[in-house]
Amino acid sequence: MQFSKSGPPKKDDRLGNYMWELEHRPQSKILPSDVLKFSDPLRAVLNQAARIGRISLSEVSKLLDLPPEQAQRVIDLIVEKDFLRRPSSLGDNPVYETRLAVRTRKLNDELPKEILNKLDDL
Amino acid sequence: MSKIISIHSFRGGTGKSNTTANLAALLAMDGFRVGIVDTDIQSPGIHVIFGMDDSDMKHSLNDYLWGKCDIKDAAHDVTGKLGADVKGQLFLIPSSIKAGEIARILREGYDVGLLTDGFRDLVDKLELDYLLIDTHPGLNEETLLSMAISQALIIIMRPDSQDYQGTAVTVDIARKLDVPNMLMVVNKTPQAFELEDVRERVEKSFNCEVVSVIPHSEEMMVLASSELFVVRYPDDPVTKEFRIIVDKIKA
Amino acid sequence: MAKIVTFHSYRRGTGRTSILASLSVILARQGKRVGIVDTNIQSPSAHILFKLQDKDIGYTLDNFLWGESELEQTIYDVSKIANSASGRIFLIPSSDNMARIMRVLKEGIDVTLLTSAFSKFDELRDLDFIFLDSSSGITEDILLTMAVADILMVVMRLDEQDYQGVSMILDLAKRLELPRSMVIVNDIHGGYALKEVEKQIGVTFKCEVGGAIPHSDEFLRLASEDIFVLRFPEHPITGTLEKIAAKI
Structure with missing residues (x-):
């Protein structure tokens, strides 16, 4: 990624800051608890997407105060982080569905076998 | 548009489930179509x-999460519990109370995303006006997710020092998640406390409006979750407080 | 070897931690050495009852579980509160820092390490009893803390929601072949005859009943601020708690 090498971008580079945050905050997927850590306009985008279930390019562009082509790059990165789903047809103002496919932690093999065995026949 | 409302308390024993059940009952009595989902999978x-009880549950939320049934099939019509002449309808999606099934959810985990899809699906298929989510106390990813998709969050606390600490965390998180409406409810206020003082203190502590301060109710304790309070005691002061909250939800 | 007593309640808000704290003080005053582990990682509260301030707490249980500290560094001597010549109370608290709690929830705990903590605690402090304060409901840590228990103490209120839950817990205890389970009924409203409640609960659940504690405004108001038997040494509830302690 082009932003990760050079460290945090300058303050006035809005796009750069959004991209940097998205690349660095959660290591892989964005979980609900990760959303809390984002700074404001970016968090508002994730919150709105979660609450309404979808978000459009123009909405992201407005919330982040970025021209559409830059907002698109932010969206692409959020898609990569598995929080938004790419629509089947793009069009002028594509709408992205929110994907909150987070699994809870599995317990397999963490509890001693003899405990699990006793639970198995329940 | 229908409203998804999460009911949360940071610690247990605040009367969260009883409040949820009674608010839902009042909404249904007012003619609305209401659903309740019990997401407290670890202690339904x-x-x-x-x-x-167990024998009344055709399907539970657990079955849906395992792909064994449609979420709609886990919805049980409990309108009959509200007495005669109820205009609305009330559905409950219970969590399994089989120890083995709870243990299995723990062991295998589940797709939290399915929960949110399920909520939205329910609202559509049952044509709900309101969906109330009874969350697991404390904070985990599921609770955060429920908050994140809700149009309103009801936070219930008791006026004791541990609750003050914990509730501050919840309030902070709700603000970060941009929850559009936050309704604070103080429950089980001991008789010795002045209700207005409690309201003022809580409002000051969290810098948000307190919708209702409910006094400790001996009737509620004696009822011991065996019935709906608002049905049994329609004119009790506690029922009046529930009404105030319901009016706020409808506003 | 210390006797491990696991305190559990199906629903929250039953007064489980308050009862645990009172019982530990009673035993310490009888000269016993009691160790308490706050395994209620999601919403720890034992440290508040024993008046450990944030500034006094360095390492906590989760530090040990992540290999950030030795178990020794997570043990706090809180005996002062019991004011006993020979008895001792040691507490291993859990962190109430939200970020740390979230980390545990996300990454889970190493249960083998947690079990090892119990026996090590005993080795380090030569304990008579280890009290485990577990979280409510059926969770990962309760399955484990139940499995290692010599006695399971289930605290419940006379509430329909508790009834179903407790019978499920006791069923689980049977499957895990626990040597002994005991139910304590707390916060009994409506002026029921306590003896009658004890008898009925015993019949309903086919289990030993530790005691029946009536509702008390003092208990409710004290909430998490103080330990009941210290504040109200002459109260009838203190007498009931002493009887329960004798059964352990």
Whole structure:
């Protein structure tokens, strides 16, 4: 990624800051608890997407105060982080569905076998 | 548009499930179509207030999460528990109370995303006006997710020092998640406390409006979750407080 | 070897931690050495009852579980509160820092390490009893803390929601072949005859009943601020708690 090498971008580079945050905050997927850590306009985008279930390019562009082509790059990165789903047809103002496919932690093999065995026949 | 409302308390024993059940009942009595989902998978309980036990559950939320059934199939019509002449309808989606099934959810985990899809699906298929989510106390990813998709969050606390600490965390998180409406409810206020003082203190502590300060109610304790309070005691001061909250939800 | 007593309640808000704290003080005053582990990682509270301030707490249980500290560094001597010549109370608290709690929830705990903590605690402090304060409901840590228990203490209220839950817990205890389970009924409203409640609970659940504690405004108001038997040494509830302690 082009932003990760050079460290945090300058303050006035809005796009750069959004991209940097998205690349660095959660290591892989964005979980609900990760959303809390984002700074404001970016968090508002994730919150709105979660609450309404979808978000459009123009909405992201407005919330982040970025021209559409830059907002698109932010969206692409959020898609990569598995929080938004790419629509089947793009069009002028594509709408992205929110994907909150987070699994809870599995317990397999963490509890001693003899405990699990006793639970198995329940 | 229908409203998804999460009911949360940071610690347990605040009367969260009883409040949820009673608010839902009042909404249904007002003619709305209402659903309740018990997402407290580790210690389900709200079904008891509607007189259900294991044998009454055709399907549970757990079955849906395992792909065994449609979420709609886990919805149980409990309108009959509200007495005669109820215009609205009330559905409960219970969590399983089989120890083995709870243990299995723990062992295998589940797709939290399915929960949110399920909520939205329910609202559509049952044509709900309101969906109330009874959350697991404390904070985990599921609770955060429920908050994140809700149009309103009801936070219930008792006026004791541990609750003040914990509730501050919840309030902070709700603000970060941009929850559009936050309704603070203080429950089980001991008789010795002045209700208005409590309201003022809580409002000051969290810098948000307190919708209702509910006094400790001996009737509620004696009822012990065996019935719906608002049905049994329609004129009790506690029922009046529930009404105030319901009016706020409808506003 | 210390006797491990696991305190559990199906629903929250039953007064489980308050009862645990009172019982530990009673035993310490009888000269016993009691160790308490706050395994209620999601919403720890034992440290508040024993008046450990944030500034006094360095390492906590989760530090040990992540290999950030030795178990020794997570043990706090809180005996002062019991004011006993020979008895001792040691507490291993859990962190109430939200970020740390979230980390545990996300990454889970190493249960083998947690079990090893119990026996090590005993080795380090030569304990008579280890009290485990577990979280409510059926969770990962309760399955484990139940499995290692010599006695399971289930605290419940006379509430329909508790009834169903407790019977499920006791069923689980049977499957895990626990040597002994005991139910304590707390916060009994409506002026029921306590003896009658004890009898009925015993019949309903086919289990030993530790005691029946009536509702008390003092208990409710004290909430998490103080330990009941210290504040109200002459109260009838203190007498009931002493009887329960004798059964352990």
